[in-house]
Amino acid sequence: MDKTIDRTATANPGDVELTRKAAEDHVELVADRLRKMMPECGFGELGTCCVMCYMGPCRIDPFGQGTRAGVCGATPDVIVARNFLRSATGGASSHAGHARELAILLLEIAEGRAPGYRIREEGKLLSLAEKLGVPVDGRPVDAVAADVARKAFEDFGRQDGEPMNWIRARASRMEYEKWEKLGLLVSNPHNEIETAMHRTSMGNDADPLNLWVATLRMGMVDNFAGLMMATDLADVIFGIPTPKVVTANYSVLKEGEVNIACHGHNPILASKVAEWADRLEGEAKAAGAGRVNVVGICCIGNELVMRYGIPYAGHEAQTELFLVTGAIDAMVVDMQCILPSLPAIAKCYKTRFITTVPFVRHPEAIHVDFRPEAADERAQEIVRHAIAAYKERKAAGIRPRIPDVSSRLLTGISVESLVSVLSTVDAKDPLKPVIDAIAAGDILGAVGMVGCPNPKLRDGAMSEKMAEGLLRNNVLIVTTGCVNHILAQGGFLTSDATEKYAGPRLKKVLTAIGQAAGLGGPLPPVLHMGSCVDNSRIYDLLAALAGKLGVEVSQLPVAGSAPEFITEKAISIGSFFLAAGILVHLAPAPRVFGSPFAVSLLTEKLPGLNGGKVLVAATPDAAVSGILAHLREKRQALGLPQA
Numbered sequence: 066m067d068k069t070i071d072r073t074a075t076a077n078p079g080d081v082e083l084t085r086k087a088a089e090d091h092v093e094l095v096a097d098r099l100r101k102m103m104p105e106c107g108f109g110e111l112g113t114c115c116v117m118c119y120m121g122p123c124r125i126d127p128f129g130q131g132t133r134a135g136v137c138g139a140t141p142d143v144i145v146a147r148n149f150l151r152s153a154t155g156g157a158s159s160h161a162g163h164a165r166e167l168a169i170l171l172l173e174i175a176e177g178r179a180p181g182y183r184i185r186e187e188g189k190l191l192s193l194a195e196k197l198g199v200p201v202d203g204r205p206v207d208a209v210a211a212d213v214a215r216k217a218f219e220d221f222g223r224q225d226g227e228p229m230n231w232i233r234a235r236a237s238r239m240e241y242e243k244w245e246k247l248g249l250l251v252s253n254p255h256n257e258i259e260t261a262m263h264r265t266s267m268g269n270d271a272d273p274l275n276l277w278v279a280t281l282r283m284g285m286v287d288n289f290a291g292l293m294m295a296t297d298l299a300d301v302i303f304g305i306p307t308p309k310v311v312t313a314n315y316s317v318l319k320e321g322e323v324n325i326a327c328h329g330h331n332p333i334l335a336s337k338v339a340e341w342a343d344r345l346e347g348e349a350k351a352a353g354a355g356r357v358n359v360v361g362i363c364c365i366g367n368e369l370v371m372r373y374g375i376p377y378a379g380h381e382a383q384t385e386l387f388l389v390t391g392a393i394d395a396m397v398v399d400m401q402c403i404l405p406s407l408p409a410i411a412k413c414y415k416t417r418f419i420t421t422v423p424f425v426r427h428p429e430a431i432h433v434d435f436r437p438e439a440a441d442e443r444a445q446e447i448v449r450h451a452i453a454a455y456k457e458r459k460a461a462g463i464r465p466r467i468p469d470v471s472s473r474l475l476t477g478i479s480v481e482s483l484v485s486v487l488s489t490v491d492a493k494d495p496l497k498p499v500i501d502a503i504a505a506g507d508i509l510g511a512v513g514m515v516g517c518p519n520p521k522l523r524d525g526a527m528s529e530k531m532a533e534g535l536l537r538n539n540v541l542i543v544t545t546g547c548v549n550h551i552l553a554q555g556g557f558l559t560s561d562a563t564e565k566y567a568g569p570r571l572k573k574v575l576t577a578i579g580q581a582a583g584l585g586g587p588l589p590p591v592l593h594m595g596s597c598v599d600n601s602r603i604y605d606l607l608a609a610l611a612g613k614l615g616v617e618v619s620q621l622p623v624a625g626s627a628p629e630f631i632t633e634k635a636i637s638i639g640s641f642f643l644a645a646g647i648l649v650h651l652a653p654a655p656r657v658f659g660s661p662f663a664v665s666l667l668t669e670k671l672p673g674l675n676g677g678k679v680l681v682a683a684t685p686d687a688a689v690s691g692i693l694a695h696l697r698e699k700r701q702a703l704g705l706p707q708a
């Protein structure tokens with residue numbers, strides 16, 4: 066590989082050390098392939114490349130130098146809208162698949178077919194059941210759980226056109242009515258996905274506005290059939306997260322222990338692997354290792370750390386580097402965000418790369434067919450693979466190099482746990498201190514920083530710099546997804562970060578909360594609310610705040626930002642937040658700039674319609690100033706003082 070690339074600007078010294086090791090070991094990384102790919106396709110970046118039919122591929126120069134329409138006659142506005150809707154559909158499909166698996170598991174538990182799992186949060190199950198209209202009084206928990214699962218299946222099979230159960234149960238009255246007026250109350254997520262694929266195939270929908278409305282509807286699918294359903298059901302089965310202080314970064318790997326890295330998204334697999342890692346400690350010791358050490362990467366890292374405090378390894382752009390440490394005995398994956406490059410790198414270090422889902426396979430991986438009915442057997446098999454690999458790797462003389470970098474973070478902020486922390490300030494009305502602080506201008510506003518680590522923006526430390534800029538201006542940050550790994554590694558989720566980065570007024574509020582809650586220091590200025598599906602927690606929090614203030618969510622001084630997004634899931638999540646009337650900052654630029662219609666819709670017309678707006682800003686300064694201007698505008702509209 067080319068060793069002249071300067072990647073030293075990255076915020077994590079462990080990344081630098083391992084990037085050098087990768088070069089020594091002749092391992093090619095994402096950053097190397099990205100460099101070879103440059104310059105990337107301009108038509109693709111603008112969204113005007115169409116491969117929907119075989120009269121093409123067509124690519125349209127929107128600036129008038131070349132052809133003005135595809136062979137079929139599709140204009141750039143149509144092509145961009147179709148492409149974007151397909152991306153949102155890919156994202157919503159991933160989240161709906163994630164949620165549906167949890168609904169299946171809940172029914173299996175209720176019917177005694179998944180003996181390895183149990184319902185951990187009866188309280189949450191019962192309150193969810195009541196919202197869904199499932200009778201609870203005098204009924205066994207399993208019967209209620211089965212009916213809650215059936216409510217989910219009803220949504221996936223519904224043909225009557227009525228709004229989804231999950232929307233009727235979980236949206237506030239005000240938000241529901243807003244979506245009803247806008248025609249965004251979706252009925253059946255599978256139908257919506259089918260129709261999106263149908264209407265975007267050749268010779269169907271050629272109305273850009275109609276296509277963009279479908280994208281907002283796909284956002285609704287993403288939230289209610291994906292994020293929210295997944296979080297609700299995962300909390301019932303695996304527990305509601307509670308605050309805890311844990312360790313992050315490369316040093317969570319332990320030399321002399323069997324290291325298993327769980328990577329992917331759904332806690333169904335990883336929770337079992339973690340359980341059997343403890344139970345098979347004797348076998349690890351017999352193999353000469355101290356114990357079995359499970360760490361979490363990407364969103365499954367978020368799921369595991371939020372609920373169980375399992376060491377919080379790193380983000381998606383570090384997955385290759387984690388393998389390059391040579392310290393991992395097994396990397397076990399379920400679905401989504403798994404780089405196809407990983408199994409070959411794993412091979413270099415004799416790490417066993419284990420896939421577990423029938424539709425996520427790789428010719429160089431070991432496949433263990435993981436099913437909830439046989440979860441205990443399969444999890445043991447996986448842990449034993451790791452123990453066997455440990456012995457083999459030791460015998461082969463593989464010497465790990467684990468960068469000595471470690472960070473601490475406060476994690477486990479669910480809406481429930483946040484309310485309980487805030488009730489130490491005001492037991493009767495826990496949200497009041499936050500609302501008062503926003504009203505007074507001590508908290509200027511709040512930003513959800515979510516999503517992925519994009520190698521195109523990672524070297525510039527986009528997320529860290531944005532966080533610094535927002536905090537200095539008294540903006541509270543909540544995070545989910547891989548951005549949280551980035552900010553945790555940067556030290557933003559600690560009391561010290563409040564001292565270091567928060568503006569004076571924000572610091573005062575966080576210090577008072579920290580003291581009342583007995584945290585021994587201020588509340589961190591960046592609050593970890595979970596994985597990407599846990600963006601539903603952020604929305605729940607906003608809905609609760611808006612409800613207390615008697616305003617729509619779209620009126621709050623808040624914004625969402627995916628500062629380094631990669632995946633289609635970020636597109637579908639963003640589409641939901643647009644449907645909810647929230648400003649969504651995106652970097653890199655979404656592929657819409659080839660369409661004047663899309664640009665005007667997303668930046669001018671939609672804000673007038675429901676408050677939703679896209680902000681594109683590829684530098685931290687531009688993003689921060691754009692978001693601050695938006696927060697101030699919202700404050701002004703509510704008659705709140707400017708801080």
Ligand code: NFS
Nearest residue numbers: 364402516517546547597
């Ligand atoms: Ni979110 Fe999770 Fe990470 Fe991005 Fe991928 S792990 S679901 S998509 S890369 S944050």
